[in-house]
Amino acid sequence: MISGAEIMVKCLQEEGVEIVFGYPGAVICPFFDYLYRTDIKAILVRQEQNAAHAASGYARALSKVGVCVATSGPGALNLITGIATAYMDSIPMVAITGQVKSDQLGRDVFQEADITGACESFVKHSYLVKDTAELPRIFKEAFHIASTGRPGPVLIDVPVDIQQGTVEEFVYPEKVNIIGYKPSVQGHPMQVKRALERLKDARRPIICAGGGVLTSGAKLRLREFSKRTNIPVVSTMMGIGVMPSQDPLYVGMIGSHGIQAANRAIHDSDLIILCGARVGDRAVSAPDQIIDHTTVIHIDIDPAEIGKNMKTNIPIVGDMKNVLNQLLKGVDYTAPEEWTQQIAQWKRDFARIPAKFEGYVEPKSFLEKLSSMLRPKSILVADVGQNQIWCANSYRLSDGRFFTSGGMGTMGYSVPAAIGAKFARPGRDVVAVCGDGAFQMSMNELATIAQNGLNVKIIVMRNTVLGMVHELQDLFYESRYAVTELDDTPDFRQIAGAYGIESALVSDNEEAEKAAAAMLKSDKPFVLVCNVHPNTSSR
Amino acid sequence: MKYTLSVLVENHPGVLSKVSGLFSRRGFNIDSLAVGITEDSNISRITIVADGDEYVIEQLEKQLNKVIPVIKVRTFAQDEFISCELSLIKVACPARQRLDIMKIAELMQARIVDVSVNTMTLQFADTIDRFETLIDLLKPYGIREIVRTGTVAIEKDSAVSRK
Numbered sequence: 057m058i059s060g061a062e063i064m065v066k067c068l069q070e071e072g073v074e075i076v077f078g079y080p081g082a083v084i085c086p087f088f089d090y091l092y093r094t095d096i097k098a099i100l101v102r103q104e105q106n107a108a109h110a111a112s113g114y115a116r117a118l119s120k121v122g123v124c125v126a127t128s129g130p131g132a133l134n135l136i137t138g139i140a141t142a143y144m145d146s147i148p149m150v151a152i153t154g155q156v157k158s159d160q161l162g163r164d165v166f167q168e169a170d171i172t173g174a175c176e177s178f179v180k181h182s183y184l185v186k187d188t189a190e191l192p193r194i195f196k197e198a199f200h201i202a203s204t205g206r207p208g209p210v211l212i213d214v215p216v217d218i219q220q221g222t223v224e225e226f227v228y229p230e231k232v233n234i235i236g237y238k239p240s241v242q243g244h245p246m247q248v249k250r251a252l253e254r255l256k257d258a259r260r261p262i263i264c265a266g267g268g269v270l271t272s273g274a275k276l277r278l279r280e281f282s283k284r285t286n287i288p289v290v291s292t293m294m295g296i297g298v299m300p301s302q303d304p305l306y307v308g309m310i311g312s313h314g315i316q317a318a319n320r321a322i323h324d325s326d327l328i329i330l331c332g333a334r335v336g337d338r339a340v341s342a343p344d345q346i347i348d349h350t351t352v353i354h355i356d357i358d359p360a361e362i363g364k365n366m367k368t369n370i371p372i373v374g375d376m377k378n379v380l381n382q383l384l385k386g387v388d389y390t391a392p393e394e395w396t397q398q399i400a401q402w403k404r405d406f407a408r409i410p411a412k413f414e415g416y417v418e419p420k421s422f423l424e425k426l427s428s429m430l431r432p433k434s435i436l437v438a439d440v441g442q443n444q445i446w447c448a449n450s451y452r453l454s455d456g457r458f459f460t461s462g463g464m465g466t467m468g469y470s471v472p473a474a475i476g477a478k479f480a481r482p483g484r485d486v487v488a489v490c491g492d493g494a495f496q497m498s499m500n501e502l503a504t505i506a507q508n509g510l511n512v513k514i515i516v517m518r519n520t521v522l523g524m525v526h527e528l529q530d531l532f533y534e535s536r537y538a539v540t541e542l543d544d545t546p547d548f549r550q551i552a553g554a555y556g557i558e559s560a561l562v563s564d565n566e567e568a569e570k571a572a573a574a575m576l577k578s579d580k581p582f583v584l585v586c587n588v589h590p591n592t593s594s595r
Numbered sequence: 596m597k598y599t600l601s602v603l604v605e606n607h608p609g610v611l612s613k614v615s616g617l618f619s620r621r622g623f624n625i626d627s628l629a630v631g632i633t634e635d636s637n638i639s640r641i642t643i644v645a646d647g648d649e650y651v652i653e654q655l656e657k658q659l660n661k662v663i664p665v666i667k668v669r670t671f672a673q674d675e676f677i678s679c680e681l682s683l684i685k686v687a688c689p690a691r692q693r694l695d696i697m698k699i700a701e702l703m704q705a706r707i708v709d710v711s712v713n714t715m716t717l718q719f720a721d722t723i724d725r726f727e728t729l730i731d732l733l734k735p736y737g738i739r740e741i742v743r744t745g746t747v748a749i750e751k752d753s754a755v756s757r758k
Contacts, residue, residue: 172609173612176612176613177616177620181663201663236604236662236664236665236667237663360657360658360660364654
């Protein structure tokens, strides 16, 4: 005889899960109790939302399903923001929640919440398990759904009596069979042919690379395609890292917070190849203005994204890696030099020199400098707010990675996601960059860092305001700083110290660079607090 | 414009809420939704009548396809399908009106399923157009209550074979 809880753990082993991030509670105890007896690491976070973010950082760093676990009711509810954040950024994740006893469902008993109902719009799929015997099939399906097609979070809600129930034996299914779920992975050959035909006439083509390129592991192929065809590349925020920042063919990030040259390039193009980009409103605010003078080729694994935000002339549904292979096989095209030169000219013309404030760190030049100090393949996790824009536009990377909450813009993402990333890639530099607002949303995770002796570096851009909204208030609300001032911001060095974590406080770039060098040399966690002037703009 | 969609789904608990929830969260407007088991007891069919332009319907189809237990989505072209709706209509019916209403029922091929001292209940299964005609005819007598199932639709083989 084998219990449901043991089956759940065995399923995780079958799926090659090595670590879960979570928080216990009464109705998930049977599961944790079995997990405790295995090699699978269970990392205790300090709030459930951060378990989901940590699983997200882990998933991104390893291109593997991240797993988070919480108990019923408030535990599960706290997961929601993390699950929704993963959903918006297409992160493969399995969230496991405990649930009250099946026969008490719907009676509003202690710590009962309808979590499958609450998460309906934020998950790729969800299960409320009604029978212990169903567990193997459900776990198999959940991992399959989370990691294939357009990845996303899958929720499995397991009532405690299902965990305690027993069946004769454990058999893990070899295959999944979901009749309604067969994501197409190859691009339709006719559409690929049409795309290549149209490309021949293009004078000003541009590739817009999104997060889908990274998800599919197609980064190198995209670089090859761009190089072979001389087509310049812009990226969305989620697509940062697809191209090396210094590549002459890379223009920069597009969008309301992107760089002008990139926006100009996409606006003046006569053919856009959208690669795994959903054309979110922050990336292209007025797609209608662009489409009347350009041809749009949209490649995406999710057919629903094609034509959703931008009208498309040639849709290609398929996995980015495969479609790029198909395109590379047939392509015989070189973009005109005049076009790439024009873009290079814009890059020079529109370059901005950031304003400096005496006695403060200028974050953009510091982040650029920091990039050169990090080892290859480093992971930088940006939070949300001005710090996100600074990082997006100033972090220079070639083989490194850039993680952030792109779609949902969830403040507090960086520290827990960096924790997950560090567990995934202990040999790499992992740096979280956040503002003093976002840091205060997840600085409780310093405890997780300390408890695990995790070598995560945290850079806090301390400007004592909620910078992004503060800036918005300057622009649209006559500088009435309603509820955006963080006066009496705590002494972050003391807070770090309370957890036994080293720290430094710096007030100009030279100091910041010196402190960063020392921070990166050490193999211990570190909090680097940078005083930033509250009027430093995001651009 | 009105579109009729036929959606095959796995017959599991919770599937209907996954499908119906999609409409409100994606901002789609639907006129009706009818669910029932198909010839295969593992599969249910949801027939949806939705209002929108081509873009909306395309998105609706694609978003429905993303719901994991959705097996197949089909939007019927005009004249390609037969549709009908079952309704129960309770009309005010004192003795002096009984004959009138019986005549209307006969004319429209509605079945009289219940008669009381003051009311008569008709059962009617037909197209929406014919339903509206019936309602127009009954209105002067005073309609007490209407219960409708929502449209169900099936492909017309005759139309397909002619193509």
